[in-house]
Amino acid sequence: MENSSEIVSFVLSMYGDIGHLKYLYFLLTMILYVSVILANTALIVIIYVKPNLHEPMYLFLCSLFVNDIYGSTALLPCLMVQILSETHDISLLFCFIQIFNIQTYGDVEFQTLAIMSYDRYVCIYKPLHYNNIITMRRVQIVILVIWIVSFIQVGVLLSFTIRLRFCGTVIDKVCCVNHLVLELSCSPTSILSYVNDVISGLVFCVTAPLVFILFTYIKILSVCLKASKETKTKAFDTCTPHLVSIMSFVFSFLYNIISPRFNKTFVPFELQVILSIYAFIIQPLLNPLIYGLKLLKIRQALKTLC
Template identity: 65%
Template sequence: NNTNSTEIRSFVFYLFFTLALLFYISVIFANTLLIVIIYVNRNLHEPMYLFLCNLFVNEIYGSTSLLPCLMVQILSDTHEISVFFCFIQIFNIHTYVAVEYGTLTIMAYDRYACICKPLHYNTIITTRKVQIVILVIWVVSFLEVGVLLSFTIRLKRCGTVINNIYCANHLVVELSCSSDRTVSLIHDLIFGLIFSVAAPVSYITYSYIKILSVCLKASTDTKTKAFDTCTPHLISLIIPYLCIILSLYVMIIQPLQNPIIYGLKLSKVRCACKNMLTLKASQLYRVLYFHKYSAV
Protein backbone atom coordinates (compact mmCIF):
# COMPACT_ATOMS: atom_id res chain seq x y z
CA ASN A 1 0.00 0.00 0.00
CA ASN A 2 2.79 2.41 0.89
CA THR A 3 4.57 1.55 -2.35
CA ASN A 4 1.40 2.16 -4.39
CA SER A 5 0.67 5.45 -2.66
CA THR A 6 4.26 6.59 -3.26
CA GLU A 7 4.03 5.68 -6.94
CA ILE A 8 0.71 7.51 -7.32
CA ARG A 9 2.13 10.54 -5.53
CA SER A 10 5.19 10.54 -7.81
CA PHE A 11 2.98 10.18 -10.89
CA VAL A 12 0.83 13.15 -9.82
CA PHE A 13 3.88 15.32 -9.15
CA TYR A 14 5.44 14.46 -12.51
CA LEU A 15 2.10 15.14 -14.21
CA PHE A 16 1.85 18.58 -12.60
CA PHE A 17 5.47 19.28 -13.51
CA THR A 18 4.80 18.35 -17.16
CA LEU A 19 1.68 20.53 -17.29
CA ALA A 20 3.52 23.47 -15.72
CA LEU A 21 6.42 23.05 -18.16
CA LEU A 22 4.10 22.90 -21.19
CA PHE A 23 2.22 25.92 -19.91
CA TYR A 24 5.44 27.88 -19.40
CA ILE A 25 6.69 26.99 -22.89
CA SER A 26 3.32 28.09 -24.32
CA VAL A 27 3.53 31.42 -22.48
CA ILE A 28 7.07 32.09 -23.72
CA PHE A 29 6.25 31.05 -27.29
CA ALA A 30 2.96 32.98 -27.60
CA ASN A 31 4.26 36.21 -26.09
CA THR A 32 7.60 36.09 -27.93
CA LEU A 33 5.82 35.42 -31.24
CA LEU A 34 3.61 38.49 -30.85
CA ILE A 35 6.55 40.66 -29.76
CA VAL A 36 8.48 39.63 -32.90
CA ILE A 37 5.43 40.23 -35.10
CA ILE A 38 4.96 43.75 -33.73
CA TYR A 39 8.69 44.46 -34.04
CA VAL A 40 9.12 43.34 -37.68
CA ASN A 41 5.89 44.87 -39.02
CA ARG A 42 6.23 48.63 -39.38
CA ASN A 43 2.48 49.10 -39.77
CA LEU A 44 2.14 47.85 -36.19
CA HIS A 45 4.50 50.51 -34.81
CA GLU A 46 1.54 52.42 -33.39
CA PRO A 47 0.94 53.47 -29.75
CA MET A 48 -1.60 50.74 -29.00
CA TYR A 49 0.66 47.97 -30.30
CA LEU A 50 3.66 49.36 -28.43
CA PHE A 51 1.61 49.12 -25.24
CA LEU A 52 0.68 45.56 -26.20
CA CYS A 53 4.35 44.74 -26.76
CA ASN A 54 5.11 46.02 -23.26
CA LEU A 55 2.26 43.90 -21.92
CA PHE A 56 3.66 40.78 -23.60
CA VAL A 57 7.16 41.46 -22.23
CA ASN A 58 5.64 41.76 -18.78
CA GLU A 59 3.80 38.43 -19.18
CA ILE A 60 7.13 36.70 -19.86
CA TYR A 61 8.64 38.48 -16.86
CA GLY A 62 5.76 37.50 -14.57
CA SER A 63 5.55 33.86 -15.61
CA THR A 64 9.33 33.49 -15.31
CA SER A 65 9.06 34.86 -11.76
CA LEU A 66 6.70 32.05 -10.79
CA LEU A 67 6.66 28.95 -12.98
CA PRO A 68 10.35 27.83 -12.93
CA CYS A 69 10.42 28.04 -9.13
CA LEU A 70 7.05 26.29 -8.96
CA MET A 71 8.34 23.43 -11.13
CA VAL A 72 11.38 23.02 -8.87
CA GLN A 73 9.11 22.91 -5.82
CA ILE A 74 6.89 20.25 -7.45
CA LEU A 75 9.85 17.89 -7.81
CA SER A 76 11.33 18.77 -4.42
CA ASP A 77 10.77 16.66 -1.33
CA THR A 78 11.29 19.52 1.12
CA HIS A 79 9.49 22.42 -0.66
CA GLU A 80 11.95 24.95 0.68
CA ILE A 81 13.07 28.33 -0.61
CA SER A 82 15.80 30.56 0.78
CA VAL A 83 14.90 33.91 2.32
CA PHE A 84 16.88 35.70 -0.39
CA PHE A 85 15.06 34.02 -3.29
CA CYS A 86 11.74 34.45 -1.49
CA PHE A 87 12.24 38.22 -1.44
CA ILE A 88 13.43 38.17 -5.05
CA GLN A 89 10.21 36.40 -6.01
CA ILE A 90 8.12 38.86 -4.00
CA PHE A 91 9.83 41.76 -5.78
CA ASN A 92 9.32 40.21 -9.23
CA ILE A 93 5.69 39.19 -8.70
CA HIS A 94 4.62 42.50 -7.16
CA THR A 95 6.44 44.39 -9.91
CA TYR A 96 4.67 42.25 -12.50
CA VAL A 97 1.26 43.12 -11.04
CA ALA A 98 2.10 46.84 -10.83
CA VAL A 99 3.35 46.96 -14.44
CA GLU A 100 0.34 44.93 -15.61
CA TYR A 101 -2.24 47.30 -14.17
CA GLY A 102 -0.17 50.36 -15.05
CA THR A 103 -0.04 49.26 -18.70
CA LEU A 104 -3.76 48.44 -18.78
CA THR A 105 -4.48 51.89 -17.33
CA ILE A 106 -2.48 53.66 -20.03
CA MET A 107 -4.12 51.47 -22.67
CA ALA A 108 -7.51 52.61 -21.34
CA TYR A 109 -6.42 56.24 -21.72
CA ASP A 110 -5.19 55.46 -25.24
CA ARG A 111 -8.62 54.08 -26.18
CA TYR A 112 -10.30 57.07 -24.51
CA ALA A 113 -8.17 59.53 -26.52
CA CYS A 114 -8.71 57.58 -29.75
CA ILE A 115 -12.51 57.35 -29.45
CA CYS A 116 -13.42 60.49 -27.48
CA LYS A 117 -10.85 62.88 -29.00
CA PRO A 118 -10.05 61.44 -32.45
CA LEU A 119 -8.96 64.77 -34.00
CA HIS A 120 -6.36 65.34 -31.28
CA TYR A 121 -5.27 61.71 -30.89
CA ASN A 122 -2.06 61.96 -32.92
CA THR A 123 -1.05 64.99 -30.85
CA ILE A 124 -1.98 63.51 -27.46
CA ILE A 125 -0.52 60.05 -28.08
CA THR A 126 2.83 59.98 -29.89
CA THR A 127 5.47 57.26 -30.16
CA ARG A 128 7.90 59.32 -28.09
CA LYS A 129 5.32 59.82 -25.33
CA VAL A 130 4.49 56.11 -25.36
CA GLN A 131 8.15 55.17 -24.89
CA ILE A 132 8.47 57.62 -21.98
CA VAL A 133 5.26 56.36 -20.34
CA ILE A 134 6.36 52.71 -20.61
CA LEU A 135 9.71 53.60 -19.01
CA VAL A 136 7.93 55.50 -16.22
CA ILE A 137 5.61 52.53 -15.55
CA TRP A 138 8.58 50.20 -15.01
CA VAL A 139 10.61 52.68 -12.93
CA VAL A 140 7.65 53.60 -10.69
CA SER A 141 6.75 49.93 -10.24
CA PHE A 142 10.33 49.05 -9.21
CA LEU A 143 10.46 51.97 -6.77
CA GLU A 144 7.00 51.23 -5.35
CA VAL A 145 7.77 47.57 -4.68
CA GLY A 146 11.25 48.43 -3.44
CA VAL A 147 9.80 50.76 -0.81
CA LEU A 148 7.26 48.11 0.17
CA LEU A 149 9.95 45.45 0.62
CA SER A 150 12.19 47.80 2.60
CA PHE A 151 9.64 47.64 5.43
CA THR A 152 9.20 43.86 5.22
CA ILE A 153 12.90 42.98 5.19
CA ARG A 154 13.47 44.73 8.53
CA LEU A 155 10.84 42.65 10.34
CA LYS A 156 11.85 39.88 12.71
CA ARG A 157 10.31 36.60 11.53
CA CYS A 158 9.12 33.96 14.02
CA GLY A 159 7.61 31.54 11.49
CA THR A 160 9.02 29.77 8.44
CA VAL A 161 6.01 28.19 6.72
CA ILE A 162 4.10 29.96 3.90
CA ASN A 163 0.87 28.25 2.90
CA ASN A 164 1.02 29.28 -0.74
CA ILE A 165 2.65 28.19 -4.00
CA TYR A 166 4.74 31.39 -4.15
CA CYS A 167 6.07 34.07 -1.80
CA ALA A 168 3.84 37.12 -1.33
CA ASN A 169 4.64 40.16 0.78
CA HIS A 170 1.62 39.96 3.08
CA LEU A 171 2.32 36.26 3.78
CA VAL A 172 5.88 37.04 4.86
CA VAL A 173 4.62 39.92 7.04
CA GLU A 174 2.21 37.49 8.74
CA LEU A 175 5.23 35.40 9.81
CA SER A 176 6.59 38.35 11.74
CA CYS A 177 6.36 38.77 15.49
CA SER A 178 7.77 42.32 15.34
CA SER A 179 5.92 45.34 16.71
CA ASP A 180 6.16 46.94 13.25
CA ARG A 181 4.04 44.20 11.71
CA THR A 182 0.88 46.33 11.63
CA VAL A 183 2.74 49.20 9.99
CA SER A 184 4.05 46.84 7.28
CA LEU A 185 0.57 45.47 6.63
CA ILE A 186 -0.72 49.04 6.23
CA HIS A 187 2.08 49.79 3.75
CA ASP A 188 1.23 46.56 1.95
CA LEU A 189 -2.39 47.68 1.73
CA ILE A 190 -1.48 51.17 0.50
CA PHE A 191 1.17 50.21 -2.06
CA GLY A 192 -0.06 46.77 -3.04
CA LEU A 193 -3.80 47.31 -3.21
CA ILE A 194 -4.57 51.02 -3.54
CA PHE A 195 -1.73 52.21 -5.80
CA SER A 196 -1.24 49.02 -7.85
CA VAL A 197 -4.85 47.84 -8.27
CA ALA A 198 -7.60 50.13 -6.91
CA ALA A 199 -6.37 53.40 -8.47
CA PRO A 200 -5.75 51.89 -11.96
CA VAL A 201 -9.08 50.03 -11.95
CA SER A 202 -10.92 53.22 -10.91
CA TYR A 203 -9.38 55.19 -13.78
CA ILE A 204 -10.01 52.37 -16.27
CA THR A 205 -13.67 52.27 -15.20
CA TYR A 206 -13.94 56.05 -15.62
CA SER A 207 -12.34 55.87 -19.10
CA TYR A 208 -14.77 53.23 -20.32
CA ILE A 209 -17.75 55.09 -18.93
CA LYS A 210 -16.67 58.10 -21.02
CA ILE A 211 -16.10 55.82 -24.05
CA LEU A 212 -19.54 54.27 -23.61
CA SER A 213 -21.20 57.69 -23.40
CA VAL A 214 -19.55 58.70 -26.69
CA CYS A 215 -20.42 55.41 -28.41
CA LEU A 216 -24.10 55.75 -27.51
CA LYS A 217 -24.21 58.96 -29.56
CA ALA A 218 -21.97 57.77 -32.39
CA SER A 219 -22.63 56.12 -35.74
CA THR A 220 -22.74 52.37 -36.27
CA ASP A 221 -19.23 52.30 -37.80
CA THR A 222 -17.77 54.14 -34.80
CA LYS A 223 -19.52 51.75 -32.41
CA THR A 224 -18.12 48.76 -34.32
CA LYS A 225 -14.59 50.18 -34.32
CA ALA A 226 -14.79 50.97 -30.61
CA PHE A 227 -16.12 47.48 -29.86
CA ASP A 228 -13.33 45.77 -31.85
CA THR A 229 -10.53 47.73 -30.18
CA CYS A 230 -11.90 47.81 -26.63
CA THR A 231 -13.20 44.24 -26.26
CA PRO A 232 -9.77 42.57 -25.80
CA HIS A 233 -8.84 45.17 -23.20
CA LEU A 234 -12.06 44.63 -21.26
CA ILE A 235 -11.68 40.85 -21.39
CA SER A 236 -8.11 41.08 -20.08
CA LEU A 237 -9.45 43.12 -17.16
CA ILE A 238 -12.53 41.03 -16.36
CA ILE A 239 -10.92 37.57 -16.43
CA PRO A 240 -8.42 38.25 -13.58
CA TYR A 241 -11.30 39.16 -11.26
CA LEU A 242 -13.21 36.04 -12.27
CA CYS A 243 -10.05 34.04 -11.59
CA ILE A 244 -9.82 35.54 -8.11
CA ILE A 245 -13.47 34.69 -7.45
CA LEU A 246 -12.88 31.13 -8.64
CA SER A 247 -9.71 30.90 -6.48
CA LEU A 248 -7.44 30.54 -9.52
CA TYR A 249 -4.05 32.22 -9.52
CA VAL A 250 -3.90 35.24 -11.82
CA MET A 251 -0.15 34.80 -12.04
CA ILE A 252 -0.67 31.53 -13.92
CA ILE A 253 -3.65 32.41 -16.13
CA GLN A 254 -2.84 35.98 -17.17
CA PRO A 255 0.49 35.48 -19.04
CA LEU A 256 -1.13 33.14 -21.60
CA GLN A 257 -4.51 34.87 -21.63
CA ASN A 258 -3.39 38.22 -23.07
CA PRO A 259 -1.50 36.99 -26.17
CA ILE A 260 -4.41 34.70 -27.04
CA ILE A 261 -7.00 37.48 -26.63
CA TYR A 262 -5.09 40.20 -28.47
CA GLY A 263 -3.63 37.83 -31.04
CA LEU A 264 -7.03 36.46 -32.05
CA LYS A 265 -9.20 39.57 -31.67
CA LEU A 266 -7.12 42.37 -33.21
CA SER A 267 -7.26 42.00 -36.99
CA LYS A 268 -3.88 43.64 -37.69
CA VAL A 269 -2.06 41.32 -35.30
CA ARG A 270 -3.96 38.30 -36.60
CA CYS A 271 -3.13 39.11 -40.24
CA ALA A 272 0.52 39.85 -39.45
CA CYS A 273 0.81 36.56 -37.58
CA LYS A 274 -0.78 34.68 -40.47
CA ASN A 275 1.53 36.35 -43.02
CA MET A 276 4.63 35.60 -40.96
CA LEU A 277 3.73 31.94 -40.46
CA THR A 278 2.86 31.60 -44.18
CA LEU A 279 6.18 33.20 -45.17
CA LYS A 280 8.18 30.93 -42.85
CA ALA A 281 6.33 27.86 -44.16
CA SER A 282 7.04 28.82 -47.80
CA GLN A 283 10.72 29.47 -47.00
CA LEU A 284 10.98 26.08 -45.28
CA TYR A 285 9.35 24.41 -48.28
CA ARG A 286 11.82 26.05 -50.69
CA VAL A 287 14.77 24.94 -48.54
CA LEU A 288 13.52 21.33 -48.40
CA TYR A 289 12.67 21.36 -52.11
CA PHE A 290 16.14 22.67 -53.04
CA HIS A 291 17.83 20.16 -50.72
CA LYS A 292 15.85 17.29 -52.26
CA TYR A 293 16.85 18.05 -55.83
CA SER A 294 20.41 18.94 -54.87
CA ALA A 295 20.75 15.46 -53.37
CA VAL A 296 19.45 13.92 -56.58
Protein backbone atom coordinates (compact mmCIF):
# COMPACT_ATOMS: atom_id res chain seq x y z
CA MET A 1 0.00 0.00 0.00
CA GLU A 2 1.24 3.48 -0.87
CA ASN A 3 -1.40 5.50 1.00
CA SER A 4 0.11 8.40 2.86
CA SER A 5 -0.12 8.01 6.65
CA GLU A 6 -0.94 11.74 6.89
CA ILE A 7 -4.16 11.44 4.88
CA VAL A 8 -6.73 9.42 6.82
CA SER A 9 -9.92 11.08 5.56
CA PHE A 10 -11.37 13.32 2.85
CA VAL A 11 -13.60 16.37 3.23
CA LEU A 12 -16.85 16.51 1.22
CA SER A 13 -17.02 20.25 0.58
CA MET A 14 -20.32 20.46 -1.30
CA TYR A 15 -22.37 20.35 1.90
CA GLY A 16 -21.25 23.82 2.96
CA ASP A 17 -22.84 25.57 5.93
CA ILE A 18 -26.58 24.87 5.90
CA GLY A 19 -27.23 25.92 9.52
CA HIS A 20 -30.55 24.93 11.07
CA LEU A 21 -31.88 23.86 7.66
CA LYS A 22 -29.90 20.65 8.12
CA TYR A 23 -32.78 19.18 10.15
CA LEU A 24 -35.24 19.90 7.35
CA TYR A 25 -32.87 18.45 4.74
CA PHE A 26 -32.31 15.39 6.92
CA LEU A 27 -36.06 14.81 7.24
CA LEU A 28 -36.66 15.24 3.49
CA THR A 29 -33.80 12.86 2.65
CA MET A 30 -35.11 10.27 5.10
CA ILE A 31 -38.63 10.50 3.62
CA LEU A 32 -37.24 10.06 0.10
CA TYR A 33 -35.08 7.10 1.17
CA VAL A 34 -38.01 5.36 2.86
CA SER A 35 -40.15 6.05 -0.22
CA VAL A 36 -37.52 4.45 -2.48
CA ILE A 37 -37.40 1.32 -0.31
CA LEU A 38 -41.19 1.01 -0.01
CA ALA A 39 -41.95 1.66 -3.70
CA ASN A 40 -39.35 -0.77 -5.04
CA THR A 41 -39.99 -3.43 -2.41
CA ALA A 42 -43.74 -3.30 -3.08
CA LEU A 43 -43.26 -4.06 -6.78
CA ILE A 44 -40.72 -6.80 -6.05
CA VAL A 45 -43.23 -8.46 -3.69
CA ILE A 46 -46.07 -8.09 -6.21
CA ILE A 47 -43.99 -9.71 -8.97
CA TYR A 48 -42.98 -12.51 -6.59
CA VAL A 49 -46.49 -13.37 -5.32
CA LYS A 50 -48.33 -13.07 -8.64
CA PRO A 51 -47.77 -16.19 -10.84
CA ASN A 52 -48.82 -14.36 -14.01
CA LEU A 53 -45.88 -11.99 -13.51
CA HIS A 54 -43.31 -14.81 -13.46
CA GLU A 55 -42.05 -13.86 -16.91
CA PRO A 56 -38.59 -12.79 -18.20
CA MET A 57 -39.42 -9.09 -18.49
CA TYR A 58 -40.61 -8.89 -14.87
CA LEU A 59 -37.52 -10.74 -13.67
CA PHE A 60 -35.42 -8.01 -15.30
CA LEU A 61 -37.60 -5.45 -13.52
CA CYS A 62 -36.96 -7.17 -10.17
CA SER A 63 -33.22 -6.88 -10.79
CA LEU A 64 -33.68 -3.20 -11.64
CA PHE A 65 -35.72 -2.55 -8.48
CA VAL A 66 -33.20 -4.37 -6.27
CA ASN A 67 -30.42 -2.31 -7.82
CA ASP A 68 -32.33 0.92 -7.19
CA ILE A 69 -32.60 0.06 -3.49
CA TYR A 70 -28.91 -0.83 -3.48
CA GLY A 71 -27.96 2.44 -5.20
CA SER A 72 -29.98 4.60 -2.81
CA THR A 73 -28.50 2.75 0.16
CA ALA A 74 -25.00 3.39 -1.25
CA LEU A 75 -25.50 7.14 -0.76
CA LEU A 76 -28.54 8.28 1.23
CA PRO A 77 -27.70 6.90 4.72
CA CYS A 78 -24.25 8.48 4.43
CA LEU A 79 -25.86 11.66 3.10
CA MET A 80 -28.13 11.88 6.14
CA VAL A 81 -25.17 11.45 8.50
CA GLN A 82 -23.17 14.12 6.66
CA ILE A 83 -26.11 16.56 6.73
CA LEU A 84 -26.12 16.46 10.54
CA SER A 85 -22.32 16.45 10.80
CA GLU A 86 -20.31 19.62 11.43
CA THR A 87 -17.10 18.54 9.66
CA HIS A 88 -18.27 16.45 6.65
CA ASP A 89 -15.24 14.18 6.87
CA ILE A 90 -15.25 10.66 5.46
CA SER A 91 -12.53 8.12 6.16
CA LEU A 92 -10.55 6.58 3.32
CA LEU A 93 -12.09 3.17 4.01
CA PHE A 94 -15.69 4.39 3.86
CA CYS A 95 -14.86 6.56 0.85
CA PHE A 96 -13.57 3.53 -1.07
CA ILE A 97 -16.60 1.46 0.00
CA GLN A 98 -18.88 4.24 -1.23
CA ILE A 99 -17.05 4.43 -4.57
CA PHE A 100 -17.44 0.66 -4.96
CA ASN A 101 -21.17 0.75 -4.18
CA ILE A 102 -21.88 3.75 -6.40
CA GLN A 103 -19.89 2.39 -9.34
CA THR A 104 -21.49 -1.07 -9.18
CA TYR A 105 -24.93 0.54 -8.95
CA GLY A 106 -24.29 2.54 -12.13
CA ASP A 107 -22.81 -0.46 -13.96
CA VAL A 108 -25.69 -2.80 -13.09
CA GLU A 109 -28.25 -0.11 -14.00
CA PHE A 110 -26.77 0.52 -17.46
CA GLN A 111 -26.26 -3.17 -18.23
CA THR A 112 -29.74 -4.15 -17.01
CA LEU A 113 -31.33 -1.44 -19.15
CA ALA A 114 -29.25 -2.67 -22.10
CA ILE A 115 -30.36 -6.29 -21.75
CA MET A 116 -33.97 -5.12 -21.28
CA SER A 117 -33.73 -3.35 -24.63
CA TYR A 118 -32.74 -6.69 -26.18
CA ASP A 119 -35.77 -8.29 -24.51
CA ARG A 120 -38.02 -5.64 -26.09
CA TYR A 121 -36.26 -6.10 -29.44
CA VAL A 122 -36.91 -9.86 -29.49
CA CYS A 123 -40.50 -9.36 -28.32
CA ILE A 124 -41.27 -6.99 -31.20
CA TYR A 125 -38.84 -8.16 -33.90
CA LYS A 126 -39.26 -11.94 -33.38
CA PRO A 127 -42.49 -12.39 -31.40
CA LEU A 128 -43.04 -16.01 -32.48
CA HIS A 129 -39.57 -17.05 -31.26
CA TYR A 130 -39.63 -14.97 -28.06
CA ASN A 131 -40.37 -17.86 -25.67
CA ASN A 132 -37.57 -19.93 -27.20
CA ILE A 133 -34.97 -17.14 -27.13
CA ILE A 134 -35.85 -15.41 -23.84
CA THR A 135 -36.31 -18.19 -21.28
CA MET A 136 -36.47 -17.78 -17.50
CA ARG A 137 -33.31 -19.86 -17.13
CA ARG A 138 -31.35 -17.67 -19.52
CA VAL A 139 -32.65 -14.51 -17.89
CA GLN A 140 -31.55 -15.73 -14.44
CA ILE A 141 -28.08 -16.51 -15.79
CA VAL A 142 -27.78 -13.12 -17.54
CA ILE A 143 -28.84 -11.22 -14.41
CA LEU A 144 -26.35 -13.18 -12.29
CA VAL A 145 -23.56 -12.52 -14.81
CA ILE A 146 -24.37 -8.78 -14.88
CA TRP A 147 -24.05 -8.48 -11.10
CA ILE A 148 -20.93 -10.65 -10.81
CA VAL A 149 -19.10 -8.97 -13.71
CA SER A 150 -19.98 -5.50 -12.38
CA PHE A 151 -18.64 -6.32 -8.92
CA ILE A 152 -15.42 -7.82 -10.33
CA GLN A 153 -14.91 -4.96 -12.77
CA VAL A 154 -15.36 -2.24 -10.14
CA GLY A 155 -13.21 -4.22 -7.71
CA VAL A 156 -10.36 -4.22 -10.24
CA LEU A 157 -10.91 -0.51 -10.91
CA LEU A 158 -10.79 0.30 -7.20
CA SER A 159 -7.68 -1.80 -6.64
CA PHE A 160 -5.74 0.79 -8.65
CA THR A 161 -7.12 3.68 -6.59
CA ILE A 162 -6.49 2.32 -3.09
CA ARG A 163 -2.76 1.88 -3.85
CA LEU A 164 -2.28 5.58 -4.58
CA ARG A 165 -0.71 8.19 -2.29
CA PHE A 166 -2.95 11.22 -1.68
CA CYS A 167 -1.82 14.79 -1.09
CA GLY A 168 -5.20 16.54 -1.24
CA THR A 169 -8.25 16.02 0.97
CA VAL A 170 -11.11 18.15 -0.44
CA ILE A 171 -13.72 16.52 -2.72
CA ASP A 172 -16.18 19.01 -4.22
CA LYS A 173 -19.10 16.61 -4.05
CA VAL A 174 -21.59 15.19 -1.55
CA CYS A 175 -20.10 11.73 -2.00
CA CYS A 176 -16.87 10.03 -3.02
CA VAL A 177 -16.38 9.66 -6.77
CA ASN A 178 -13.45 7.77 -8.24
CA HIS A 179 -12.24 10.37 -10.75
CA LEU A 180 -12.37 13.13 -8.10
CA VAL A 181 -10.38 10.99 -5.68
CA LEU A 182 -7.82 10.35 -8.43
CA GLU A 183 -7.37 14.11 -8.82
CA LEU A 184 -6.18 14.24 -5.19
CA SER A 185 -3.42 11.73 -5.83
CA CYS A 186 0.23 12.71 -6.07
CA SER A 187 1.38 9.16 -6.81
CA PRO A 188 3.41 8.64 -10.01
CA THR A 189 1.21 5.64 -10.89
CA SER A 190 -2.02 7.68 -10.89
CA ILE A 191 -1.99 7.86 -14.71
CA LEU A 192 -2.64 4.09 -14.81
CA SER A 193 -5.67 4.61 -12.60
CA TYR A 194 -6.98 7.33 -14.93
CA VAL A 195 -6.59 5.08 -17.96
CA ASN A 196 -8.30 2.19 -16.18
CA ASP A 197 -11.08 4.50 -15.03
CA VAL A 198 -11.75 5.69 -18.59
CA ILE A 199 -11.54 2.26 -20.23
CA SER A 200 -13.43 0.32 -17.57
CA GLY A 201 -15.90 2.95 -16.41
CA LEU A 202 -16.64 5.00 -19.50
CA VAL A 203 -16.12 2.60 -22.40
CA PHE A 204 -17.29 -0.81 -21.16
CA CYS A 205 -19.85 0.22 -18.52
CA VAL A 206 -21.47 3.20 -20.26
CA THR A 207 -20.63 3.56 -23.95
CA ALA A 208 -20.99 -0.13 -24.86
CA PRO A 209 -24.47 -0.53 -23.24
CA LEU A 210 -25.69 2.74 -24.79
CA VAL A 211 -24.51 1.71 -28.27
CA PHE A 212 -26.26 -1.64 -27.83
CA ILE A 213 -29.47 0.10 -26.71
CA LEU A 214 -29.32 2.43 -29.71
CA PHE A 215 -28.86 -0.52 -32.06
CA THR A 216 -31.85 -2.43 -30.64
CA TYR A 217 -34.13 0.60 -30.84
CA ILE A 218 -33.12 1.26 -34.43
CA LYS A 219 -34.21 -2.31 -35.16
CA ILE A 220 -37.46 -1.82 -33.23
CA LEU A 221 -38.17 1.41 -35.12
CA SER A 222 -37.56 -0.30 -38.47
CA VAL A 223 -40.15 -2.96 -37.54
CA CYS A 224 -42.70 -0.41 -36.33
CA LEU A 225 -42.49 1.62 -39.54
CA LYS A 226 -43.71 -1.43 -41.49
CA ALA A 227 -46.03 -2.91 -38.86
CA SER A 228 -49.74 -2.66 -38.21
CA LYS A 229 -51.30 -0.11 -35.88
CA GLU A 230 -51.81 -2.81 -33.25
CA THR A 231 -48.09 -3.71 -33.28
CA LYS A 232 -47.11 -0.04 -33.06
CA THR A 233 -49.38 0.43 -30.04
CA LYS A 234 -47.93 -2.64 -28.34
CA ALA A 235 -44.38 -1.46 -29.03
CA PHE A 236 -45.17 2.01 -27.68
CA ASP A 237 -46.73 0.64 -24.49
CA THR A 238 -43.86 -1.73 -23.70
CA CYS A 239 -40.97 0.53 -24.75
CA THR A 240 -42.07 3.87 -23.27
CA PRO A 241 -41.20 3.06 -19.61
CA HIS A 242 -37.87 1.64 -20.69
CA LEU A 243 -37.00 4.69 -22.80
CA VAL A 244 -37.98 7.08 -20.00
CA SER A 245 -35.79 5.14 -17.56
CA ILE A 246 -32.84 5.20 -19.97
CA MET A 247 -33.11 8.92 -20.73
CA SER A 248 -33.43 9.74 -17.04
CA PHE A 249 -30.33 7.77 -16.07
CA VAL A 250 -28.29 9.06 -19.03
CA PHE A 251 -29.25 12.63 -18.09
CA SER A 252 -27.95 12.07 -14.56
CA PHE A 253 -24.71 10.55 -15.86
CA LEU A 254 -24.09 13.33 -18.39
CA TYR A 255 -24.76 16.04 -15.82
CA ASN A 256 -22.17 14.62 -13.43
CA ILE A 257 -19.63 14.32 -16.25
CA ILE A 258 -20.20 17.74 -17.85
CA SER A 259 -21.09 20.01 -14.89
CA PRO A 260 -17.59 20.20 -13.33
CA ARG A 261 -16.32 21.76 -16.59
CA PHE A 262 -18.71 24.73 -16.47
CA ASN A 263 -19.31 27.70 -14.21
CA LYS A 264 -22.34 26.82 -12.06
CA THR A 265 -22.54 30.00 -9.97
CA PHE A 266 -25.82 30.95 -11.65
CA VAL A 267 -27.40 27.63 -10.58
CA PRO A 268 -28.91 27.63 -7.04
CA PHE A 269 -26.81 25.56 -4.65
CA GLU A 270 -29.75 23.36 -3.63
CA LEU A 271 -30.45 22.52 -7.30
CA GLN A 272 -26.79 21.62 -7.84
CA VAL A 273 -26.98 19.16 -4.95
CA ILE A 274 -30.26 17.64 -6.16
CA LEU A 275 -28.93 17.17 -9.70
CA SER A 276 -25.69 15.64 -8.41
CA ILE A 277 -27.64 12.96 -6.49
CA TYR A 278 -30.44 12.62 -9.07
CA ALA A 279 -29.47 9.02 -9.90
CA PHE A 280 -29.81 7.96 -6.25
CA ILE A 281 -33.18 9.59 -5.47
CA ILE A 282 -35.17 10.42 -8.60
CA GLN A 283 -34.18 7.38 -10.67
CA PRO A 284 -35.09 4.82 -7.93
CA LEU A 285 -38.47 6.56 -7.49
CA LEU A 286 -39.08 6.97 -11.22
CA ASN A 287 -38.58 3.31 -12.17
CA PRO A 288 -41.30 1.79 -9.93
CA LEU A 289 -43.60 4.69 -10.77
CA ILE A 290 -43.43 4.42 -14.56
CA TYR A 291 -43.39 0.60 -14.67
CA GLY A 292 -46.10 0.35 -12.03
CA LEU A 293 -48.42 2.75 -13.86
CA LYS A 294 -47.62 1.85 -17.47
CA LEU A 295 -47.47 -1.95 -17.49
CA LEU A 296 -50.99 -3.40 -17.53
CA LYS A 297 -50.27 -6.60 -15.57
CA ILE A 298 -48.59 -4.71 -12.71
CA ARG A 299 -51.48 -2.20 -12.61
CA GLN A 300 -53.98 -5.04 -12.40
CA ALA A 301 -51.96 -6.74 -9.64
CA LEU A 302 -51.83 -3.47 -7.69
CA LYS A 303 -55.60 -3.03 -8.00
CA THR A 304 -56.16 -6.61 -6.83
CA LEU A 305 -53.99 -6.14 -3.77
CA CYS A 306 -55.55 -2.77 -2.98
